[in-house]
Structures are given as structure tokens and as C-alpha cells.
Amino acid sequence: MSSLLDTLLAQATGLPSVATSNTHTQSTDPQVASLGWPLNRPPDSELAPPTAQQDVFKAFSNAGFPQMTARVCRESFQSSDAFCIWLCYSDLNNEYGNGGWGPTPLSPTPPPYSIQPVSGYGLGIVANRPIKTGETILIERPIAIYPANITSNSMHTNGQWGAIEDMYETVFPVLGETEKSVYMELWNCKPLTGTLGNKFTGIARTNGLHIRFTRSQFLPSYAGVFPSISRCNHCCGPNADTSFDEDTMSMRLFALRPIAAGEQVTIGYVVTFLPAMFRQAELQQKYLFTCECKHCKPTVASTPSRPLKHPYWASSAGGILSSVSPSDQRRCIQIAFRTEHAQKMWVEWISPSSKDTDRAFFDFHEDALVVLAQEGLEHTRIDHIAYLAHGCAALGDADGFKRWGNVLISLSAWTHGKEGVLQMKAWQDWVREPTFSPAWGLRVRSKAKGKQKCLA
Incomplete structure (x- = not known):
């Protein structure tokens, strides 16, 4: 072998003792x-948000063209500050966390990573010790969530993203001071003016990671901005992946293979089965960078x-x-x-x-x-x-x-x-x-x- x-x-690890089924x-x-x-x-591919215009329209039509609302996520009703702004459609306005979300699930202590400058990548997540396959690197909650697909708003001066920007600007002050500071420090690769949105939506669209809320019958796909996980840089052969828990509103970052101390922790931003030229085109269009990983270099x-x-x-x-x-x-x-x-x-x-x-x-x-x-x-x-x-x-x-x-x-x-x-x-x-x-x-x-x- x-x-x-x-x-x-x-x-392979040992298993906890569980009762087996009585019948088989x-x-x-x-x-x-x-x-x-x-x-x-x-x-x-079936779990990804619809992208073709007709598919998006069908999803909105089936949902009755729902209105978007802003939810404020707190650990409890007694919490003075919010940990997340959630822009969601009306079908999820009364779902999840109605009694408060409770404390964030525990993350590894001390953390097996640090956020530091990475040559050619800006800031990134770097392992500060060896990390094993399957090991949890980090668990955290989002600062902001927005729908993966939004309705067009041609009446707004800056189009559909301008309407989202207005919603963010209205509810942003309810976030805690730490969350606000961390959010505004994230990279923004989108133009600050015009129809592509500005500072709030630009940061969201640059750093949003795909998440799903399964209680939504028609529009379950959203994107979440996370304080640290969103700093993971891209690789077409990533060494880490994410898993979102909708019931605790938390994202887990875990290793797909052994990660050495000093190695950058990476995730994938695009569909990995596409040819390199298509991956590069999508990365350039969405994030304005050229991937230089070994899988994009045919000479290697x-x-x-x-x-x-x-x-x-x-x-x-x-x-x-x-x-x-x-x-x-x-x-x-x-x-x-x-x-x-x-x-x-x-x-x-x-x-x-x-x-x-x-x-x-x-x-x-x-x-x-x-x-x-x-x-x-x-x-x-x-x-x-x-x-x-x-x-x-x-x-x-x-x-x-x-x-x-x-x-x-x-x-x-x-x-x-x-x-x-x-x-x-x-x-x-x-x-x-x-x-x-x-x-x-x-x-x-x-x-x-x-x-x-x-x-x-």
C-alpha cells in the first residue's frame, strides 16, 4: 500500500462508545x-447559489419576491453590542437565534495560527505550529452576512449594491467597537464609488464566504464576512476548508492535509475543476488578482x-x-x-x-x-x-x-x-x-x- x-x-482516530442499532x-x-x-x-454544484439570470429570477419568483430586512445578532437579549449584522430576506426574519445565539463555540487554545504579512498576499493566516489533517484551526462567528443573490434596484443612484450599502450604513453602528474596527480593517478590492458599491459592500463582497441557511425554502445561499477566516488567501489546491453551522452561527476552519509550521493556511475561492485560464479569469474579475499557485503554472x-x-x-x-x-x-x-x-x-x-x-x-x-x-x-x-x-x-x-x-x-x-x-x-x-x-x-x-x- x-x-x-x-x-x-x-x-484514523479512536471512536466514542455508542449504542448500536437493535435491528438490521x-x-x-x-x-x-x-x-x-x-x-x-x-x-x-447543486449547493451553490444560482448564478444564471433566469435561475435567479425563478428563485425570487418562487419566494414571492421577498423583501430584505436587517437582523441584529447578539449572544443574548442582555448583550449591549451585536456581533453580526445579518441582511436577510423575510423568509428568515424569524428563524434562528430568536432567543439569542449563546456564546461562540470554543476555538482551539492557544490558537495554532497567527495573522501576519505574507509576501505577495497582504495579510494571511499562517500556522505557528504543525497542524494535523482534520484538525480544527479556528471557530468564529461572522461580523456581517448578506444574500448571495439580490434583487435589482434600478431606482437607487448606485444600483442594487447602493441599496445594500445604505442598509449596512444604517445598522453598522449597532456592532460592538471591536467588530466595527476589525471589519473596516479587512481588504476592499472593489471600487469605492459607482454601481459596484463602496466601503461596506466592497469589504463584504471582497471577503464574503459562502454559507447556507437550510430553513430557507427558496433562497438559502448567503455570504458571511469573518474576522479571521476571511483573511485566508486563495489557492487552487487549498490546504484547509470551512464548514458553517447555521444553528450556532459559527464557521469552522479545518486542515485538509498536514500544514507545516510557517506555512500559509489557504482556502479555495473558485470552482477548482475549471481550467486554469477560467479560474484566473474569475479571480481577476471578482478579486482583481492573478493566482500564482503551482496548479496555475503548467511549467511546474x-x-x-x-x-x-x-x-x-x-x-x-x-x-x-x-x-x-x-x-x-x-x-x-x-x-x-x-x-x-x-x-x-x-x-x-x-x-x-x-x-x-x-x-x-x-x-x-x-x-x-x-x-x-x-x-x-x-x-x-x-x-x-x-x-x-x-x-x-x-x-x-x-x-x-x-x-x-x-x-x-x-x-x-x-x-x-x-x-x-x-x-x-x-x-x-x-x-x-x-x-x-x-x-x-x-x-x-x-x-x-x-x-x-x-x-x-
């Missing part, structure tokens, strides 16, 4: 959706940590994009279409008529982990780890399922709230008793059926 896979398995019914459904989280969750060689075995990964991307870098070929063809390939492979592999070998199945997903690490896209690996766990279960390999199940548990950024608790408990139950996995024995039973058909 490769050093990368050995490292992943070594990072073995699955006979080969479909991916029957395997539960994370394989049955919607693709990331990048090789996997070990030879790849499965034909899907071992061969080139087919020469379709021969004029662009190998990184773009991997991202835009192999990585972009790997989910569809993995789903078809799973159904075929556990079919009685399957001609696929067990080794080919595991090679595909183990190679995927290597290639994703090569491209710095560890945040997309969780599906492959789940497939590796369920693949072991399908073969009746309890030890293999426990190994990969522990890796998944140690690396996962679970969905927050009740749903996330249920997701984690399901995997903990399965790891304690692998026969509870919905995939248990599927490959064994399908082989037996295949032999029976051959004999007949």
Missing part, C-alpha cells in the same frame, strides 16, 4: 443512493506520489485537451467525471454478471486519493474513502471496513445539526459492527448468483 494510504489510515436488514439494492451519506448527498512539473494502477487514472486524459497543462487535463476530465464513473463502477462491480475484478475496483479509488492529493483537492476525497469502506463491506472484510470507516470519521466535516449527528452515528454504528453497513456482503452474494447462472 502506498505511503499516502498508510498515512490516511494512520490518521441486509441491503439488496446495488444503487449508490442506498449506501447513505456521503454518497447520497447532492453534488456540490507535478507527479503522483506512486505509480497509478487503474487505466482511468494511469492513462492520459485522452489528448482532448492536449494544448493545456496536464493539471487541467486531470481536473477537467478525469477528476470532473470521476463521480459518474465511480457510480457506474459500483453498480457493475456488484452485479452478478460483473467481469470487473476486486483489485480494479480498489485500484480506482486508491488511485483517486493519490491524484486528488497531487492536485491539492483533498476536500473532494471523502466519496472515495466511503467507496473503499463499502467495498470492503461488500466483500465481507470487516477489518478493511473498520480501517476505512475510521478514516472517514476522522476526516469528515459532518453536516451540522441533527442531520450531522445522525450521519456520524450511522458510521460509528457501522464501524462497531460492519455487518450493519448497507453494502455488507453484496459482492459475495452477487458472485454466488453469477456462479449459479453459469452452472444453469
